Amino acid sequence: MFDFLHVLHLHDATVRSVLFGSLLIGATGGVLGSFAVLRRRSLMGDALAHAALPGVALAFLWTGSKSLPVLISGATCTGVLGVLLIQFITTRTRIKADAAIGIVLTVFFGIGIVLLTHIQRSLVGNQAGLDKFLFGQAASMVEDDVRVMSVMSLLIIVVVLLLYKEFKALIFDPKFLQSLGYSLQRVDLALMGLIVLTVMVGLQAVGVVLIAAMLITPAVAARFWTERLHVMVVLAAFIGGLSGASGTFLSAQAPRVPTGPVMVLVATGLFVLSGLLAPRRGLLARWRRQRSNVLRERRHHFLRALVVLQERSDNAPRFRVDELVQELGWERRRVAGEARRLRRLHLVDCRDGHVQATAQGLAEGTFVVKSHRLWEHYLVYRDIVNADHVDRPADEVEHLLTPDILERLEEILQRDHGIDTERVVDIHGRGSQYRPAGRERNEVGT
Incomplete structure (x- = not known):
């Protein structure tokens, strides 16, 4: 000393x-x-x-x-x-x-x-x-x-x-x-x-x-x-x-x-x-960013699944864990764990084996669904990706779209293709106006 x-x-x-x-x-x-x-x-x-x-x-x-x-x-x-x-x-x-x-x-x-x-x-x-x-x-x-x-x-x-x-x-x-x-x-x-x-x-x-x-x-x-x-x-x-x-x-x-x-x-x-x-640039900071991105993607997929199920069931608010397992394709344990995490974030409520999105969760889930569908429509109508293969690219990009980008996509689709972006639907569903031969239906749902 x-x-x-x-x-x-x-x-x-x-x-x-x-x-x-x-x-x-x-x-x-x-x-x-x-x-x-x-x-x-x-x-x-x-x-x-x-x-x-x-x-x-x-x-x-x-x-x-x-x-x-x-x-x-x-x-x-x-x-x-x-x-x-x-x-x-x-x-x-x-x-x-x-x-x-x-x-x-x-x-x-x-x-x-x-x-x-x-x-x-x-x-x-x-x-x-x-x-x-x-x-x-x-x-x-x-x-x-x-x-x-x-x-x-x-x-x-x-x-x-x-x-x-x-x-x-x-x-x-x-x-x-x-x-x-x-x-x-x-x-x-x-x-x-x-x-x-x-x-x-x-x-x-x-x-x-x-x-x-x-x-x-x-x-x-x-x-x-x-x-x-x-x-x-x-x-x-x-x-x-x-x-x-x-x-x-x-x-x-x-x-x-x-x-x-x-x-x-x-x-x-x-x-x-x-x-x-x-x-x-540190390893810990990179790990935190990657971890944050993974958790954000999981949250978006979970909330999007709730919104899609709600659309299919005539706006039923609550869904069983088994329904979410089938929709997401995840293991039951993973679905239950994500539901508990989102409950702590006040995005969902979990009661009696059922999961329901809160108002905040429903708003975020609706935004993700709209992002996914607008991007799908953009890729298909611009002949960038075939409709049969557009889901995966949309899954990868939907987490990155900002409100400004969505506004630009809406403007392009409305102006160039006459799509009603306020009622944009799943491009693979029956309500879609898109047809593989390029013919578009003028009425939704026919």
Whole structure:
């Protein structure tokens, strides 16, 4: 408990550096990840991270220094080279983007592993710690590293703000962007360049293996909560920063647990929560909507059956459960359960084994019957569906028709076919004016 409070009060300079660095990594990754995800370049960050590994090794071999600016400069060079190679492969050959990313990722990563192995087996005494770029080691960050990361993060955010409209148009309407005189390739390269810098910011803490998770996961989690790009960018930055801060505090409680993987696990946890609890796109919200639709359809079918039975029996108000079972084609237990549910909604009354619609239930049932019959007439008279096969399409649509749509259907049927929509009847019944040969009877019921 004391250790946790000590970490929480940020007395340790190392903890402050790691915390601030992790916040920068998470927030910057969330911002650029939003554009990468919507641009369908999610795996680009992974490819660039693996492409950066040879640059780290070559920068060390050339300078003999493990200074973060030197290593990031080398990583940036090979990362940009990776982007250009992917662009070249996709534009000059028939190879698709996913295959090009896979080629660049594996080749550059293989070269990086070979170079790191060579460095570790050489007589160079300063090579220790280079392998941290594979899996990350946030605890090794010092204040100078955080300053470098801060400058890079600030540069990334400023460029995103300046080119926000261009990036937005590139994602949602590239033809419009092109019509304004912009080069799509150059704008896309600018976005890829920012992703390269974002990957470089997080290499030391998260490593080339997991940096893609901090680029993609916060953005995907934010996507569950909103339909607006600017809101998604802000939410992704918040989720990424929260993941970084939480990962730092949690890993500080277990000194042997690296911070980078904990950050990724926290981001994944937030992604799972977002996927479950988001109000519109979450799994629970979707389940509630589907459940509501199922219950609404059952209610409509039940009330429609009561209205149809009432028409057949000269407006008898009450019906036995067996009659409803026969009309609906449901099991008796299901009919009884639906009757109890509708009774709680004050749509029906259940007494002595009989079911009767209330005034509210009768009004809703009449609306459903009219919707069903008007849609049947529309499909048949417009020669969209044969009369023998029109019942099922009407069953599927009757739950979605609104009063405005019904008013439009009535207008069409009255104007074009002379149908009295106030007395619309079952198109399959004897009172219907429709005949398969196209001849219509002028009098109802003959």
